[in-house]
Amino acid sequence: MLACVRATGLKLTPQRMAIVRELAADPTHPTAQELFERLRPALPTMSFATVYNTLDALASAGLCAALSLAPGPSRFDPNMKPHHHAVCDRCGEVRDIPSDAHRAAAVARALPAAPGFEVRSVEQIYRGVCAACAAAGAQERRPGRASARARTS
Amino acid sequence: MLACVRATGLKLTPQRMAIVRELAADPTHPTAQELFERLRPALPTMSFATVYNTLDALASAGLCAALSLAPGPSRFDPNMKPHHHAVCDRCGEVRDIPSDAHRAAAVARALPAAPGFEVRSVEQIYRGVCAACAAAGAQERRPGRASARARTS
DNA sequence: AGCTTTAATTAGAAAGTTTCTCAGTTGCAA
DNA sequence: TTGCAACTGAGAAACTTTCTAATTAAAGCT
Numbered sequence: 001m002l003a004c005v006r007a008t009g010l011k012l013t014p015q016r017m018a019i020v021r022e023l024a025a026d027p028t029h030p031t032a033q034e035l036f037e038r039l040r041p042a043l044p045t046m047s048f049a050t051v052y053n054t055l056d057a058l059a060s061a062g063l064c065a066a067l068s069l070a071p072g073p074s075r076f077d078p079n080m081k082p083h084h085h086a087v088c089d090r091c092g093e094v095r096d097i098p099s100d101a102h103r104a105a106a107v108a109r110a111l112p113a114a115p116g117f118e119v120r121s122v123e124q125i126y127r128g129v130c131a132a133c134a135a136a137g138a139q140e141r142r143p144g145r146a147s148a149r150a151r152t153s
Numbered sequence: 154m155l156a157c158v159r160a161t162g163l164k165l166t167p168q169r170m171a172i173v174r175e176l177a178a179d180p181t182h183p184t185a186q187e188l189f190e191r192l193r194p195a196l197p198t199m200s201f202a203t204v205y206n207t208l209d210a211l212a213s214a215g216l217c218a219a220l221s222l223a224p225g226p227s228r229f230d231p232n233m234k235p236h237h238h239a240v241c242d243r244c245g246e247v248r249d250i251p252s253d254a255h256r257a258a259a260v261a262r263a264l265p266a267a268p269g270f271e272v273r274s275v276e277q278i279y280r281g282v283c284a285a286c287a288a289a290g291a292q293e294r295r296p297g298r299a300s301a302r303a304r305t306s
Numbered sequence: 307a308g309c310t311t312t313a314a315t316t317a318g319a320a321a322g323t324t325t326c327t328c329a330g331t332t333g334c335a336a
Numbered sequence: 337t338t339g340c341a342a343c344t345g346a347g348a349a350a351c352t353t354t355c356t357a358a359t360t361a362a363a364g365c366t
Contacts, residue, residue: 011313011362031351047316052353054314070223071324073352086267097266113250114239116284123278131269164333164342186323200345205324207343224353226323 001063001080002038008061015046017032020063021129028078029067029075069094084124090133154216154231161214168199172207173216182228182247222247222278225240237277244285250279 001024002018006012018039023030030038038052058064065077069087075094084097111117154177161167171192176183183191200298208229211217218230222240228247237250264270 010291010297013314013316013362031352036360046317047318049317049354050315056312066224066225068221071219071227074224084157086264086270086272088270090272095267095270097264111239111279113282114248114279116287117241117248117279118283118287119239119279119283120242120281121279123280125276125278126264126267126270126272126274127276128273130267130271134269134271158356166343184323198345202325202346203344209325210343226350301329 003057003060004063008063010057012059015043015050016054018043018046019051020058023055023058023064023076024078026078027096029076029077031073033073035076067094082121082123084126086126086128086130088130088133089127090129090136093130093132095130097124099124157213158198158211163210167209168193168196168203168266169207171196171199172204173211176208176211176217176229177231179231180249182230184228186226188229192261220247229300235274235276237279239279239281239283241283241286242280243282243289246283248283250277252277 001020002012002017005016005020006101010016019035022038024037032048032051032055034059035088036046036048038050039046055066059066059076061069063078065080067075067077067085069075069085070092072092077094077096079096083099086095086097087093088095111119154173155165155170158169158173163169165240172188175188175191185201185204185208188208189199189201192199192204208217208219212219212229215233218233220228220230220238222228222238223242223245225245230247230249232249236252239248239250240246241248
């Protein structure tokens, strides 16, 4: 993945290398804040804005994806192969779900309900409760910004 | 819908009636800010927090859905029937897409890739460019928080 | 290696979004 | 009608993201 960064014209700085390495190794879709805190010991002078800038640059270059699937901060996904996501309404955890290859072929088909809308990708969102939250019981809620309203559609 | 508000134990205040009426009549998935500004002429003393509180209460009661499908503020959806969404990567517009009834039956099926995850709903997200943005040309971007990184997966 | 160009980094401020506090008000069940 | 619990309004606070300006550093070329 590091080689890809160069290939897109982005400069290979130590901060970027660290961010890319950390993100590529992490399947849990970390937030910018989480990455920042994990990297702070190694790069104590790195600015928080650099994490945002870098993730934004990576996403713009098509090297990672920014996910906004639930309230709260964006999460970043190093997996650029087509796939779906399972989102926990309690803790906000996002998990990859491999997509059936045959269904991915439906991408770019016109939407009868939205004439003129040019579809570039289709993803499926499975909303529910992850195993950990289910085990923790019904009274638990994730700290901070999540609440019952995290449920959508 | 107003009757439903009472039915869930929520009190029927003038503010709530106005918010519910405005939201129910609007298929464009308005943000809290948009609703607040539209209602301000009629309810000039209403607080912005009241709009958030009310929408949160409605969503918790299952009378509307809070959508977080793209960067930027949450959008609210009065349509509680199962359906999908088309999201414009440029302007952030969200449009309803009716769901095939037979596919909705797949809800609650276990996910082999995420054992223990209890699926409560499945929705499909079509990402792309809406007709208006496509007509406006490739150089246009939506104001504020959107950018190329709005693309996900 | 040194120079140049250009992009990236830092730190902090600012903007935007959402939640919280608390005093005062009001819907509504009894 | 009365009392209680829930709601509202106003502002502050917390959180997320973007921006600014000055400095620093990477990449390509000699």
